[in-house]
Amino acid sequence: MNYKTTVEVILRSTILDVQGKAVENAIHSLGEKEISNVRVGKKITFNVAAENNSNAEIIVKSICDKLLANPIMEDFTFKIEQITNGLEN
Amino acid sequence: MNYKTTVEVILRSTILDVQGKAVENAIHSLGEKEISNVRVGKKITFNVAAENNSNAEIIVKSICDKLLANPIMEDFTFKIEQITNGLEN
Numbered sequence: 001m002n003y004k005t006t007v008e009v010i011l012r013s014t015i016l017d018v019q020g021k022a023v024e025n026a027i028h029s030l031g032e033k034e035i036s037n038v039r040v041g042k043k044i045t046f047n048v049a050a051e052n053n054s055n056a057e058i059i060v061k062s063i064c065d066k067l068l069a070n071p072i073m074e075d076f077t078f079k080i081e082q083i084t085n086g087l088e089n
Numbered sequence: 090m091n092y093k094t095t096v097e098v099i100l101r102s103t104i105l106d107v108q109g110k111a112v113e114n115a116i117h118s119l120g121e122k123e124i125s126n127v128r129v130g131k132k133i134t135f136n137v138a139a140e141n142n143s144n145a146e147i148i149v150k151s152i153c154d155k156l157l158a159n160p161i162m163e164d165f166t167f168k169i170e171q172i173t174n175g176l177e178n
Binding site (some may be wrong): 008010018020022024026030032034035036037038039040041042043044045046047048049050059062063066067068 | 097099109112113115116119122124125126127128129130131132133134135136137138139147148151152155156157
């Protein structure tokens, strides 16, 4: 069965987000001073072929641990949805 | 009032996602061949100070249009939640 997976990777809140700070400065220089605490993370989507939901979870967790997230600086969350016919894209 | 905003920016599906392809190849070289159609987007979170929800929406939409998303290649979605005392971080 095919599963659509969405992984979100964000820097831990204790770690300075340099990219977020740069975006915040750019927003302020556009004149929007109401914005604060900008943080930039990644949203990664992919399809997984697996026998069942729990197998898909094991595969996705392993990929996040090994490759998608830096375990020292980043946290990740993921969600898995089964793709039914007609919804696949 | 303060609003917590989450913006997701993804490349349009018709546009080749080079970063996603690189991640896909890296995943395959780890031995996980069940993965396909990897796409990498951005998830940006920030706080907005605005009078009310619709003002916050106007500010966020303007920032997305001007800075966070490339209107030619990317689509964005956002959601805005009011921050109540004790939940702010």
